[in-house]
Amino acid sequence: MIYLDCAATSLEKPSSVVRAVTRALTTMASPGRGAHSAARRAADTVFRCREAAGRLFHVEDVSRVVLTTSATHGLNIAIRTLVRPGGRVVISPYEHNAVTRTLHAIPGAAVRVALAPLFDSGALVESFRCLLAEGADAAVCTHVSNVFGYVLPLEEIAGVCREAGVPLVVDAAQSAGVLPLDFTALGAAFAAMPGHKGLYGPQGTGLLLCRDMPEPILFGGTGSDSINQAMPGDLPDRLEAGTANVPGAAGLLAGMEFVEAKGPGRLLRHERSLARRLGAGLASIPGVEVFLPPEEVRCGVVSFRLSAMDCESAAEALGAMGLALRGGLHCAPLAHRTAGTLESGTLRASFSAFSHMGHIPPLLSAVTSLQGAPGGRRAGGRR
Amino acid sequence: MVYYLMICRSLTYAQRSAALLERAGLSAYVQRIPKPIAREGCGYAVRVPERHLTQGLILLRREGLSPRQIYIARQDGNYEEVAL
Numbered sequence: 065m066i067y068l069d070c071a072a073t074s075l076e077k078p079s080s081v082v083r084a085v086t087r088a089l090t091t092m093a094s095p096g097r098g099a100h101s102a103a104r105r106a107a108d109t110v111f112r113c114r115e116a117a118g119r120l121f122h123v124e125d126v127s128r129v130v131l132t133t134s135a136t137h138g139l140n141i142a143i144r145t146l147v148r149p150g151g152r153v154v155i156s157p158y159e160h161n162a163v164t165r166t167l168h169a170i171p172g173a174a175v176r177v178a179l180a181p182l183f184d185s186g187a188l189v190e191s192f193r194c195l196l197a198e199g200a201d202a203a204v205c206t207h208v209s210n211v212f213g214y215v216l217p218l219e220e221i222a223g224v225c226r227e228a229g230v231p232l233v234v235d236a237a238q239s240a241g242v243l244p245l246d247f248t249a250l251g252a253a254f255a256a257m258p259g260h261k262g263l264y265g266p267q268g269t270g271l272l273l274c275r276d277m278p279e280p281i282l283f284g285g286t287g288s289d290s291i292n293q294a295m296p297g298d299l300p301d302r303l304e305a306g307t308a309n310v311p312g313a314a315g316l317l318a319g320m321e322f323v324e325a326k327g328p329g330r331l332l333r334h335e336r337s338l339a340r341r342l343g344a345g346l347a348s349i350p351g352v353e354v355f356l357p358p359e360e361v362r363c364g365v366v367s368f369r370l371s372a373m374d375c376e377s378a379a380e381a382l383g384a385m386g387l388a389l390r391g392g393l394h395c396a397p398l399a400h401r402t403a404g405t406l407e408s409g410t411l412r413a414s415f416s417a418f419s420h421m422g423h424i425p426p427l428l429s430a431v432t433s434l435q436g437a438p439g440g441r442r443a444g445g446r447r
Numbered sequence: 448m449v450y451y452l453m454i455c456r457s458l459t460y461a462q463r464s465a466a467l468l469e470r471a472g473l474s475a476y477v478q479r480i481p482k483p484i485a486r487e488g489c490g491y492a493v494r495v496p497e498r499h500l501t502q503g504l505i506l507l508r509r510e511g512l513s514p515r516q517i518y519i520a521r522q523d524g525n526y527e528e529v530a531l
Contacts (some may be wrong), residue, residue, distance in 0.1 A: 096458040096491070099479045111462040125511075288457045290488030301457045355463050383530070 066423045067388045071210050071238060071365050073260045075388075078311045078322040079419060081315045088314035094307050096287030098261055106310045113317040114300070117271050120320055120328075121255070122246040126400055130272040131313055135237040136162040138256030138272030141203075141303060145278045146202035146253065152180055153232070154186065155203045156216060157402040158209040161395040167204075167370045176200075177337040182403050185217040192221050196228040197211065202253075203230050207245070208238035211399040211412065213339060213365025214357040222250045230253050231276060239263060240271075241323045242332040242363060247273045255279070262331075263323060264417070265316030268309055274299055282306065289333035305414055326417060335364025335405040335415045338424065342366050342413060345428040351435050355403060355410065364415035365406075372435045375409040382411075385430045449497040452526065453507070453514035461491035464512045470500060471506055475501040484518055484526045493513065494520075504531075 067075045088109065093100070095107035114126040123129055132138040143166045147153050148295050150172040155163060157177050165174050173358070176368030190397035196203065203225050207218050218234065223231040231253035236245055241262025247255050253276040259269030272278075280295045282303035289296050296302050323331065343356045343366050351371035356362065392409045393400050400406040413427065455461035460479045468475035471508070476494045495503050500517075507513055516528040 107458060107462065110464075111459065114459070115466075126463060127457075286457075288487070290491045292487055296457065298456045298460065300459055372509075 065386050065388055066426060068413040068415065068419065068423060068427065069388045070261065070416035070419065071213075071394075071412060072264065072390055074416045074418075076416065076418035077264050077266075077315075078318065080208075080318040080322060081121050081266070084318035085266055085311045085315040088311040092310045092314065094285055094287075095310065101165055106327045108307070108309065109317060110308055113320070116317055116320040117273070118165070118325070120245075120324065121240075121273055122248045123273055124248065127299045128162050128274045130274060130278075130303045131308060132272050132303075133268055134260075135235060135258040135268075138270050139233065139235060140166050141272060141281055142256060143167060143202070143204065144170070144274065144281060146231055146233065147306070148201070148443070149173070152176070152199060153199040153204060154192060154200045155204045155398075156192075156221075158206050158211070158214065158216065158396070159204060160206060160235060160237065160399075160401040161204070161239050161397070162237075163233075164398055165205050167311045167364050177398065179402075183212070183361065185212050185220075185361060186359075189217050189220045189224060193224045193228075196224060196230050201230070202233060202262035204233045204235065206235040206237070207243060208363045208365070209396070209399050209411065210365065211394045211396050212240070212355050212357060212367050212403065213363040213414070215239070215363055216259040217361075219250065221354055222252055226250040226251050229428065232290050234434075235334030238363060238365065241320075244328060244333060247275070251275070259286070259319065262416075263316060266312045269312040269316045272303065274303075278303060280305065288290050289366040292323055295366070300411045303412035321415075323348060331417055332363070334417065337361060338415045338421065339364050339366050341421060341424050342427065346431060348437055349367075349428070349432050352431060366413045367410040368413075369405065369408050369410050370431065370435055371403040375411045378411055378434055381434055382427070382430055385426075387430055389427075450494050450520050451497065451500050451529070452478075452480070452484075452492040452494055452518045452520060453503070453519070454484070454492050454516040455512075456490075456525055458491045460512060462495050463510075464493045464514070467506055467510055467512065468493070468495065468499070468503050471502070473503050473506075475499075475503070481526060484516075484528075486516075490516075498504055
């Protein structure tokens with residue numbers, strides 16, 4: 065199988081990650097729950113995981129690096145901290161359901177989308193500026209669109225938020241590990257990211273970076289201040305009730321060390337070159353529409369659609385040919401609405417450090433054959 | 448040897464404190480708070496030898512990691528709180 069669905073999860077992991085998870089499973093107990101060596105090993109590993117995140121994302125106080133189960137988990141915490149019932153929030157037009165569904169579940173939350181033409185960074189910043197000037201309790205912005213690989217002008221948007229005095233929540237699901245994210249300099253209130261995509265950790269892991277004090281959404285034991293029935297007032301304990309995912313943290317630590325060793329910049333250049341090659345190849349196939357942001361604001365994600373076949377059928381057909389892509393709306397209908405692809409959806413190819421140029425020609429050949437396949441359905445249509 | 452227990456706000460604070468002291472060449476060991484002095488039920492402390500206490504406290508205060516309380520471990524196995 066040629067795996068090109070890394071935006072969903074980086075299936076291929078460094079061997080160090082696999083070893084770390086295995087070692088943790090067999091030698092580490094629960095941190096903060098005992099004084100024995102197995103508990104200490106677990107505690108040390110979890111702490112080193114926080115330290116690695118602190119280095120990668122420029123967080124000096126690693127107490128503010130909270131282990132979560134996913135970016136979605138972290139976004140729920142951040143959004144529910146800042147947006148109360150009836151609250152006002154401004155979001156980008158590329159947000160994932162992890163953001164929009166969370167907001168939808170807050171009674172009376174007034175959500176305004178900073179509309180702008182597709183991939184128009186200048187217009188997007190101005191749209192944020194205008195909406196924030198009307199007042200908001202929070203802003204939420206994804207760093208990279210999971211559908212199109214478009215790198216949003218996060219630094220500028222963060223600056224607009226700071227000027228307006230509006231706390232910002234960053235969804236770094238697609239950027240963590242490939243784009244620089246200086247959390248301290250950005251001045252965001254929170255940044256959520258998964259451990260299992262660009263950080264090469266296991267599924268079931270994530271990080272939430274906290275400048276502001278969050279409200280817990282999970283209550284329980286923390287191995288500290290047990291007599292006190294309120295959740296601890298300090299991070300990370302305030303958000304880490306229950307048993308920590310120690311094998312996950314061990315794997316995530318190894319994944320982040322892999323990213324540190326490779327260098328996020330080098331990983332980004334690698335993924336961009338693959339996206340460039342694939343985008344050019346797809347664009348040369350008759351009937352294929354490619355959605356590519358300008359090179360300087362692009363990550364390793366390429367969305368496209370076929371005239372001959374709907375995206376779900378195409379994804380299934382490609383899967384049968386040994387090519388793993390994702391078709392549909394990618395849990396981001398808002399992004400598709402922005403691009404005009406809500407009805408059709410798109411096929412999405414996405415890369416990792418383990419993708420290479422040899423993966424491109426088979427995909428191009430397969431897409432060419434699908435475009436030429438008799439009886440194929442028109443993209444976005446129904447029989 | 449006389450040693451002190453610096454009571455920390457959480458395990459992570461204890462780890463941060465110990466890491467800071469160790470980077471400065473001071474001896475620091477993270478341990479559970481002994482039950483007789485665990486005011487909040489349970490928690491973590493950093494154990495330092497007497498000779499490293501003063502410098503350790505200066506470093507911790509500088510980084511915003513001042514302990515909640517400090518106890519001296521007596522020869523008889525008891526602990527006595529000392530003023531910060």
